[in-house]
Amino acid sequence: MKKAGNILIIDDNRGVRDALQLLLKPHFDRIEALSSPATLPTCLNTTDWQVILLDMNFKAGINNGNEGLYWLHEIKKMKPYIPVVLFTAYADISLAVRGIKEGATDFVVKPWDNDKLIETLLAAAIPSERPQVKQERMPMYWGESAAMNRLRHLVEKIADTDANVLITGENGTGKEMLAREIHHLSSRRHHEMITVDMGALTETLFESELFGHVKGAFTDARNERTGKFEAANDSSLFLDEIGNLPFHLQAKLLTAIQQKAVVKVGSNLPIPVNIRLICATNRNLPDMVKRGEFREDLLYRINTIHLEIPPLRQRTEDILPLAEQFICRFCQQYHKKSLKLPDDSCEKLLKHPWYGNIRELEHTIEKAVIICDGTTLTTDCFQLAHSPARTTMELPQVSTLEAMERQMIAKALQNCEGNLSAVAASLGISRQTLYNKMKRYGL
Known part of the structure:
Protein backbone atom coordinates (compact mmCIF):
# COMPACT_ATOMS: atom_id res chain seq x y z
CA MET A 1 0.00 0.00 0.00
CA ARG A 130 -10.24 14.28 -0.99
CA PRO A 131 -13.83 14.92 -1.95
CA GLN A 132 -13.82 17.24 -4.94
CA VAL A 133 -16.24 20.03 -4.16
CA LYS A 134 -16.79 22.63 -6.82
CA GLN A 135 -16.43 26.07 -5.28
CA GLU A 136 -19.38 28.16 -6.33
CA ARG A 137 -20.72 31.49 -5.21
CA MET A 138 -23.48 31.09 -2.65
CA PRO A 139 -26.53 32.71 -4.29
CA MET A 140 -28.55 35.25 -2.35
CA TYR A 141 -31.73 33.74 -0.91
CA TRP A 142 -34.45 36.29 -1.39
CA GLY A 143 -37.40 34.39 0.05
CA GLU A 144 -41.08 35.16 -0.35
CA SER A 145 -41.68 38.10 1.97
CA ALA A 146 -42.89 41.42 0.56
CA ALA A 147 -40.00 43.30 2.19
CA MET A 148 -37.39 41.03 0.57
CA ASN A 149 -39.12 41.25 -2.80
CA ARG A 150 -38.97 45.06 -2.65
CA LEU A 151 -35.31 44.82 -1.70
CA ARG A 152 -34.61 42.51 -4.62
CA HIS A 153 -36.22 44.82 -7.15
CA LEU A 154 -34.19 47.75 -5.86
CA VAL A 155 -30.94 45.74 -5.99
CA GLU A 156 -31.63 44.73 -9.60
CA LYS A 157 -32.08 48.41 -10.49
CA ILE A 158 -28.91 49.72 -8.89
CA ALA A 159 -26.49 46.76 -9.13
CA ASP A 160 -25.02 47.67 -12.51
CA THR A 161 -24.45 51.32 -11.59
CA ASP A 162 -21.47 52.76 -9.71
CA ALA A 163 -23.68 54.25 -6.98
CA ASN A 164 -22.28 53.84 -3.47
CA VAL A 165 -24.45 51.54 -1.35
CA LEU A 166 -25.06 51.44 2.40
CA ILE A 167 -26.49 48.16 3.71
CA THR A 168 -28.01 48.17 7.19
CA GLY A 169 -29.57 45.46 9.30
CA GLU A 170 -29.12 43.46 12.47
CA ASN A 171 -26.19 41.12 12.98
CA GLY A 172 -26.60 37.89 11.05
CA THR A 173 -29.09 39.14 8.46
CA GLY A 174 -26.70 38.60 5.54
CA LYS A 175 -25.28 42.03 4.79
CA GLU A 176 -22.05 40.68 3.29
CA MET A 177 -23.97 38.18 1.16
CA LEU A 178 -26.11 41.03 -0.19
CA ALA A 179 -22.94 42.99 -0.97
CA ARG A 180 -21.59 40.01 -2.91
CA GLU A 181 -24.88 39.72 -4.78
CA ILE A 182 -24.68 43.40 -5.80
CA HIS A 183 -21.10 42.87 -6.97
CA HIS A 184 -22.07 39.72 -8.89
CA LEU A 185 -24.83 41.58 -10.74
CA SER A 186 -22.56 44.48 -11.63
CA SER A 187 -20.19 44.98 -14.57
CA ARG A 188 -17.30 44.62 -12.09
CA ARG A 189 -18.10 40.96 -11.35
CA HIS A 190 -15.08 39.71 -13.32
CA HIS A 191 -12.82 41.10 -10.58
CA GLU A 192 -12.79 39.85 -7.00
CA MET A 193 -14.67 41.96 -4.47
CA ILE A 194 -12.30 43.20 -1.75
CA THR A 195 -13.62 43.05 1.83
CA VAL A 196 -12.43 44.97 4.90
CA ASP A 197 -13.77 44.39 8.42
CA MET A 198 -13.59 47.92 9.82
CA GLY A 199 -14.44 46.66 13.30
CA ALA A 200 -11.31 44.51 13.43
CA LEU A 201 -9.02 47.12 11.89
CA THR A 202 -6.60 48.60 14.44
CA GLU A 203 -6.24 52.39 14.40
CA THR A 204 -2.45 52.19 13.95
CA LEU A 205 -2.76 50.13 10.79
CA PHE A 206 -5.78 51.91 9.33
CA GLU A 207 -3.92 53.89 6.64
CA SER A 208 -1.52 51.07 5.77
CA GLU A 209 -4.36 48.56 5.42
CA LEU A 210 -6.62 50.77 3.31
CA PHE A 211 -4.14 52.92 1.38
CA GLY A 212 -0.92 50.87 1.50
CA HIS A 213 2.61 51.95 2.40
CA VAL A 214 6.01 52.25 0.74
CA LYS A 215 9.14 50.44 1.87
CA GLY A 216 10.69 52.10 4.91
CA ALA A 217 7.62 54.21 5.71
CA PHE A 218 7.76 53.04 9.34
CA THR A 219 9.41 50.42 11.51
CA ASP A 220 8.94 46.89 10.06
CA ALA A 221 7.83 48.30 6.68
CA ARG A 222 10.36 46.09 4.90
CA ASN A 223 8.37 45.86 1.67
CA GLU A 224 5.91 48.01 -0.22
CA ARG A 225 2.28 47.15 0.49
CA THR A 226 -0.77 47.52 -1.74
CA GLY A 227 -3.77 48.83 0.20
CA LYS A 228 -7.33 47.58 -0.09
CA PHE A 229 -8.44 50.59 -2.15
CA GLU A 230 -5.78 49.95 -4.78
CA ALA A 231 -6.44 46.19 -4.71
CA ALA A 232 -10.12 46.89 -5.43
CA ASN A 233 -9.37 49.02 -8.52
CA ASP A 234 -12.00 48.29 -11.22
CA SER A 235 -13.87 46.17 -8.66
CA SER A 236 -16.04 46.62 -5.56
CA LEU A 237 -14.73 47.51 -2.10
CA PHE A 238 -16.88 46.28 0.78
CA LEU A 239 -16.34 48.06 4.12
CA ASP A 240 -18.11 46.01 6.77
CA GLU A 241 -18.97 47.49 10.19
CA ILE A 242 -18.41 51.03 8.90
CA GLY A 243 -20.11 52.41 12.01
CA ASN A 244 -17.19 51.20 14.14
CA LEU A 245 -14.69 53.50 12.43
CA PRO A 246 -13.34 56.04 14.97
CA PHE A 247 -14.38 59.62 14.29
CA HIS A 248 -10.83 60.94 13.82
CA LEU A 249 -10.19 58.42 11.01
CA GLN A 250 -13.41 59.13 9.12
CA ALA A 251 -11.95 62.25 7.48
CA LYS A 252 -9.17 60.20 5.88
CA LEU A 253 -11.68 57.75 4.45
CA LEU A 254 -13.84 60.62 3.19
CA THR A 255 -10.86 62.21 1.42
CA ALA A 256 -10.05 58.99 -0.43
CA ILE A 257 -13.68 58.56 -1.51
CA GLN A 258 -14.04 62.17 -2.66
CA GLN A 259 -10.75 62.35 -4.54
CA LYS A 260 -11.00 58.80 -5.91
CA ALA A 261 -7.31 58.45 -5.13
CA VAL A 262 -5.13 57.23 -2.29
CA VAL A 263 -1.68 58.21 -1.03
CA LYS A 264 0.42 55.42 0.44
CA VAL A 265 1.96 55.95 3.87
CA GLY A 266 5.43 57.39 3.32
CA SER A 267 4.63 58.71 -0.16
CA ASN A 268 3.31 61.94 -1.65
CA LEU A 269 2.16 60.41 -4.94
CA PRO A 270 -1.63 60.04 -5.32
CA ILE A 271 -2.77 56.80 -6.94
CA PRO A 272 -6.10 57.01 -8.81
CA VAL A 273 -8.58 54.25 -7.94
CA ASN A 274 -11.79 53.25 -9.67
CA ILE A 275 -13.92 51.45 -7.11
CA ARG A 276 -17.56 50.80 -6.36
CA LEU A 277 -18.02 51.34 -2.62
CA ILE A 278 -20.39 49.16 -0.60
CA CYS A 279 -20.62 49.69 3.17
CA ALA A 280 -22.54 47.86 5.88
CA THR A 281 -23.39 48.40 9.54
CA ASN A 282 -25.84 47.27 12.20
CA ARG A 283 -25.77 50.72 13.82
CA ASN A 284 -28.02 53.74 13.32
CA LEU A 285 -25.71 56.15 11.49
CA PRO A 286 -28.14 59.13 11.45
CA ASP A 287 -28.37 58.90 15.26
CA MET A 288 -24.58 58.70 15.44
CA VAL A 289 -24.39 61.87 13.33
CA LYS A 290 -26.68 63.64 15.82
CA ARG A 291 -24.44 62.54 18.69
CA GLY A 292 -21.33 63.74 16.86
CA GLU A 293 -19.94 60.22 16.46
CA PHE A 294 -20.17 59.96 12.66
CA ARG A 295 -19.43 62.59 10.04
CA GLU A 296 -22.51 63.77 8.21
CA ASP A 297 -20.57 64.40 4.99
CA LEU A 298 -19.19 60.83 5.08
CA LEU A 299 -22.70 59.46 5.57
CA TYR A 300 -23.88 61.33 2.47
CA ARG A 301 -20.95 59.94 0.46
CA ILE A 302 -21.55 56.28 1.35
CA ASN A 303 -25.35 56.46 1.39
CA THR A 304 -26.29 57.14 -2.24
CA ILE A 305 -28.47 54.03 -2.07
CA HIS A 306 -29.66 52.69 1.28
CA LEU A 307 -30.67 49.02 1.57
CA GLU A 308 -32.23 47.74 4.81
CA ILE A 309 -32.37 43.95 5.38
CA PRO A 310 -35.30 42.96 7.63
CA PRO A 311 -34.62 40.60 10.55
CA LEU A 312 -35.57 36.95 10.14
CA ARG A 313 -38.33 37.17 12.79
CA GLN A 314 -40.15 39.61 10.49
CA ARG A 315 -40.15 37.12 7.59
CA THR A 316 -40.99 33.79 9.22
CA GLU A 317 -42.05 32.36 5.84
CA ASP A 318 -38.34 32.15 4.99
CA ILE A 319 -37.24 30.13 8.03
CA LEU A 320 -38.05 26.63 6.79
CA PRO A 321 -36.80 27.12 3.19
CA LEU A 322 -33.54 28.47 4.58
CA ALA A 323 -33.32 25.58 7.03
CA GLU A 324 -33.75 23.07 4.18
CA GLN A 325 -30.97 24.77 2.21
CA PHE A 326 -28.62 24.59 5.18
CA ILE A 327 -29.51 20.94 5.83
CA CYS A 328 -28.65 20.05 2.24
CA ARG A 329 -25.36 21.96 2.36
CA PHE A 330 -24.18 20.53 5.67
CA CYS A 331 -25.19 16.98 4.78
CA GLN A 332 -22.85 17.27 1.81
CA GLN A 333 -20.11 18.92 3.87
CA TYR A 334 -20.17 16.28 6.61
CA HIS A 335 -20.76 13.35 4.24
CA LYS A 336 -24.19 12.43 5.58
CA LYS A 337 -27.21 11.10 3.77
CA SER A 338 -30.20 13.36 3.30
CA LEU A 339 -31.88 14.21 6.62
CA LYS A 340 -35.60 14.75 7.06
CA LEU A 341 -37.14 17.67 8.94
CA PRO A 342 -40.37 16.44 10.65
CA ASP A 343 -43.33 18.61 11.53
CA ASP A 344 -42.51 18.97 15.24
CA SER A 345 -38.99 20.14 14.39
CA CYS A 346 -40.43 22.62 11.88
CA GLU A 347 -42.74 23.96 14.57
CA LYS A 348 -39.80 24.37 16.96
CA LEU A 349 -37.83 26.33 14.36
CA LEU A 350 -40.80 28.55 13.54
CA LYS A 351 -41.45 29.42 17.19
CA HIS A 352 -37.88 30.47 17.92
CA PRO A 353 -37.36 34.29 17.79
CA TRP A 354 -33.97 34.07 15.98
CA TYR A 355 -32.41 37.15 17.48
CA GLY A 356 -29.17 36.07 15.74
CA ASN A 357 -31.06 35.96 12.42
CA ILE A 358 -29.84 33.83 9.49
CA ARG A 359 -26.40 33.31 11.04
CA GLU A 360 -27.98 31.82 14.16
CA LEU A 361 -30.22 29.58 12.05
CA GLU A 362 -27.24 28.43 9.97
CA HIS A 363 -25.16 27.54 13.05
CA THR A 364 -28.16 25.79 14.65
CA ILE A 365 -28.71 23.62 11.57
CA GLU A 366 -24.99 22.85 11.29
CA LYS A 367 -24.81 21.61 14.88
CA ALA A 368 -28.02 19.60 14.41
CA VAL A 369 -26.65 17.86 11.30
CA ILE A 370 -23.38 17.05 13.12
CA ILE A 371 -25.00 15.47 16.19
CA CYS A 372 -27.83 13.68 14.34
CA ASP A 373 -27.31 9.90 14.40
CA GLY A 374 -30.33 8.83 12.37
CA THR A 375 -32.11 9.94 9.24
CA THR A 376 -34.39 12.50 10.90
CA LEU A 377 -33.57 15.81 12.58
CA THR A 378 -35.64 15.38 15.73
CA THR A 379 -36.39 18.25 18.08
CA ASP A 380 -33.59 17.02 20.38
CA CYS A 381 -31.06 17.83 17.63
CA PHE A 382 -31.90 21.53 17.84
CA GLN A 383 -30.28 23.16 20.85
CA LEU A 384 -32.67 26.09 21.24
CA ALA A 385 -33.86 27.84 24.36
CA HIS A 386 -37.61 28.42 24.13
CA SER A 387 -38.10 31.89 25.55
CA PRO A 388 -40.85 34.48 25.01
CA ALA A 389 -40.07 37.53 22.95
CA ARG A 390 -38.02 39.90 25.08
CA THR A 391 -37.30 43.59 25.03
CA THR A 392 -33.83 44.78 24.15
CA MET A 393 -33.08 45.28 27.87
CA GLU A 394 -34.04 41.74 28.95
CA LEU A 395 -31.21 39.23 28.98
CA PRO A 396 -31.31 35.45 29.60
CA GLN A 397 -30.10 33.84 32.81
CA VAL A 398 -26.58 32.46 32.62
CA SER A 399 -24.79 29.55 34.27
CA THR A 400 -21.23 29.65 32.90
CA LEU A 401 -18.43 32.20 32.93
CA GLU A 402 -18.49 32.51 29.13
CA ALA A 403 -22.26 33.08 29.14
CA MET A 404 -21.81 35.68 31.88
CA GLU A 405 -19.10 37.45 29.87
CA ARG A 406 -21.33 37.46 26.80
CA GLN A 407 -24.20 38.92 28.82
CA MET A 408 -21.99 41.64 30.30
CA ILE A 409 -20.81 42.69 26.85
CA ALA A 410 -24.34 42.62 25.44
CA LYS A 411 -25.62 44.74 28.33
CA ALA A 412 -22.77 47.21 27.93
CA LEU A 413 -23.54 47.50 24.20
CA GLN A 414 -27.14 48.34 25.06
CA ASN A 415 -26.24 50.82 27.80
CA CYS A 416 -23.70 52.59 25.56
CA GLU A 417 -26.02 52.46 22.52
CA GLY A 418 -23.42 50.65 20.44
CA ASN A 419 -20.58 53.12 21.08
CA LEU A 420 -17.70 50.64 21.11
CA SER A 421 -15.19 53.04 22.62
CA ALA A 422 -17.53 53.65 25.54
CA VAL A 423 -18.27 49.91 25.83
CA ALA A 424 -14.56 49.04 25.93
CA ALA A 425 -13.92 51.73 28.54
CA SER A 426 -16.80 50.57 30.75
CA LEU A 427 -15.55 46.97 30.63
CA GLY A 428 -11.92 47.93 31.18
CA ILE A 429 -10.65 46.31 27.96
CA SER A 430 -9.19 47.58 24.69
CA ARG A 431 -11.29 48.10 21.56
CA GLN A 432 -9.45 45.28 19.81
CA THR A 433 -10.20 42.88 22.68
CA LEU A 434 -13.83 43.97 22.53
CA TYR A 435 -13.97 43.32 18.76
CA ASN A 436 -12.53 39.83 19.27
CA LYS A 437 -15.00 38.98 22.02
CA MET A 438 -17.96 40.33 20.02
CA LYS A 439 -16.97 38.11 17.09
CA ARG A 440 -16.52 35.13 19.39
CA TYR A 441 -19.96 35.52 20.93
CA GLY A 442 -21.75 36.61 17.75
CA LEU A 443 -22.66 40.06 19.08
Missing part, protein backbone atom coordinates in the same frame (compact mmCIF):
# COMPACT_ATOMS: atom_id res chain seq x y z
CA LYS A 2 1.33 3.43 -0.95
CA LYS A 3 1.87 5.66 2.06
CA ALA A 4 0.53 9.21 2.32
CA GLY A 5 3.76 11.12 2.99
CA ASN A 6 4.54 12.99 6.22
CA ILE A 7 2.22 13.80 9.11
CA LEU A 8 2.87 16.18 12.00
CA ILE A 9 0.95 15.58 15.25
CA ILE A 10 0.71 18.22 17.98
CA ASP A 11 -0.80 16.96 21.25
CA ASP A 12 0.28 17.47 24.88
CA ASN A 13 -0.80 13.97 25.96
CA ARG A 14 2.08 11.52 25.66
CA GLY A 15 -0.23 8.51 25.64
CA VAL A 16 -2.18 9.97 22.74
CA ARG A 17 1.03 10.70 20.80
CA ASP A 18 2.37 7.17 21.32
CA ALA A 19 -0.93 5.56 20.33
CA LEU A 20 -1.20 7.67 17.17
CA GLN A 21 2.35 6.87 16.09
CA LEU A 22 1.62 3.13 16.30
CA LEU A 23 -1.75 3.49 14.59
CA LEU A 24 -0.54 5.65 11.71
CA LYS A 25 2.83 3.97 11.05
CA PRO A 26 1.45 1.73 8.24
CA HIS A 27 -0.12 4.72 6.50
CA PHE A 28 2.50 7.51 6.55
CA ASP A 29 6.17 7.65 5.55
CA ARG A 30 7.15 9.85 8.48
CA ILE A 31 5.33 10.64 11.72
CA GLU A 32 6.53 13.38 14.03
CA ALA A 33 4.72 14.16 17.28
CA LEU A 34 5.17 17.39 19.25
CA SER A 35 4.06 17.89 22.85
CA SER A 36 3.82 21.65 22.33
CA PRO A 37 3.34 23.94 19.33
CA ALA A 38 6.28 26.10 20.46
CA THR A 39 8.61 24.53 17.86
CA LEU A 40 5.92 24.39 15.18
CA PRO A 41 7.33 27.25 13.03
CA THR A 42 10.69 25.49 12.77
CA CYS A 43 9.07 22.16 11.90
CA LEU A 44 6.98 23.77 9.17
CA ASN A 45 10.10 25.15 7.48
CA THR A 46 12.28 22.02 7.72
CA THR A 47 9.90 19.32 6.41
CA ASP A 48 7.31 18.97 3.67
CA TRP A 49 4.17 17.95 5.56
CA GLN A 50 1.16 16.44 3.81
CA VAL A 51 -1.18 16.90 6.81
CA ILE A 52 -1.12 18.26 10.37
CA LEU A 53 -3.19 16.84 13.25
CA LEU A 54 -3.59 19.72 15.72
CA ASP A 55 -4.94 19.43 19.26
CA MET A 56 -7.15 22.31 20.41
CA ASN A 57 -5.71 22.70 23.92
CA PHE A 58 -2.16 22.44 25.31
CA LYS A 59 -2.13 23.94 28.82
CA ALA A 60 -3.47 22.05 31.81
CA GLY A 61 -6.73 23.49 33.07
CA ILE A 62 -7.38 25.48 29.89
CA ASN A 63 -9.87 23.98 27.48
CA ASN A 64 -11.44 26.86 25.58
CA GLY A 65 -9.69 25.92 22.33
CA ASN A 66 -8.22 29.38 21.75
CA GLU A 67 -4.71 27.94 21.54
CA GLY A 68 -5.74 25.56 18.79
CA LEU A 69 -7.41 28.32 16.79
CA TYR A 70 -4.37 30.57 17.27
CA TRP A 71 -1.98 27.92 15.95
CA LEU A 72 -4.36 27.08 13.12
CA HIS A 73 -4.11 30.72 12.01
CA GLU A 74 -0.31 30.64 12.35
CA ILE A 75 -0.05 27.50 10.21
CA LYS A 76 -2.27 29.03 7.54
CA LYS A 77 -0.14 32.19 7.51
CA MET A 78 3.10 30.25 7.03
CA LYS A 79 1.91 27.30 4.94
CA PRO A 80 -1.65 27.93 3.74
CA TYR A 81 -1.63 24.87 1.49
CA ILE A 82 -1.03 22.30 4.29
CA PRO A 83 -4.29 20.60 5.37
CA VAL A 84 -4.95 20.89 9.12
CA VAL A 85 -7.19 18.38 10.92
CA LEU A 86 -8.31 19.50 14.39
CA PHE A 87 -8.26 17.12 17.37
CA THR A 88 -10.99 18.00 19.86
CA ALA A 89 -13.17 16.65 22.66
CA TYR A 90 -16.80 15.79 21.99
CA ALA A 91 -17.99 18.75 24.08
CA ASP A 92 -16.09 21.15 21.80
CA ILE A 93 -17.61 20.17 18.46
CA SER A 94 -18.98 23.70 17.95
CA LEU A 95 -15.44 25.00 18.41
CA ALA A 96 -14.15 22.58 15.77
CA VAL A 97 -16.88 23.77 13.41
CA ARG A 98 -15.60 27.31 13.94
CA GLY A 99 -12.10 26.04 13.15
CA ILE A 100 -13.29 24.64 9.84
CA LYS A 101 -14.79 28.02 8.98
CA GLU A 102 -11.39 29.56 9.73
CA GLY A 103 -9.35 27.25 7.52
CA ALA A 104 -9.19 23.72 8.98
CA THR A 105 -9.84 20.83 6.59
CA ASP A 106 -11.71 18.56 9.01
CA PHE A 107 -11.83 17.51 12.66
CA VAL A 108 -11.58 14.30 14.69
CA VAL A 109 -13.37 13.87 18.02
CA LYS A 110 -11.75 12.33 21.09
CA PRO A 111 -12.03 9.48 21.99
CA TRP A 112 -11.54 8.60 18.35
CA ASP A 113 -12.58 5.73 16.15
CA ASN A 114 -9.40 4.31 14.57
CA ASP A 115 -10.86 3.69 11.12
CA LYS A 116 -12.55 7.09 11.00
CA LEU A 117 -9.37 8.87 12.11
CA ILE A 118 -7.24 7.11 9.48
CA GLU A 119 -9.83 7.83 6.78
CA THR A 120 -10.00 11.52 7.71
CA LEU A 121 -6.23 11.99 7.75
CA LEU A 122 -5.66 10.13 4.47
CA ALA A 123 -8.42 12.11 2.76
CA ALA A 124 -6.75 15.33 3.89
CA ALA A 125 -3.21 14.21 3.00
CA ILE A 126 -3.82 12.72 -0.45
CA PRO A 127 -5.47 15.20 -2.87
CA SER A 128 -6.86 12.44 -5.10
CA GLU A 129 -8.73 11.01 -2.12
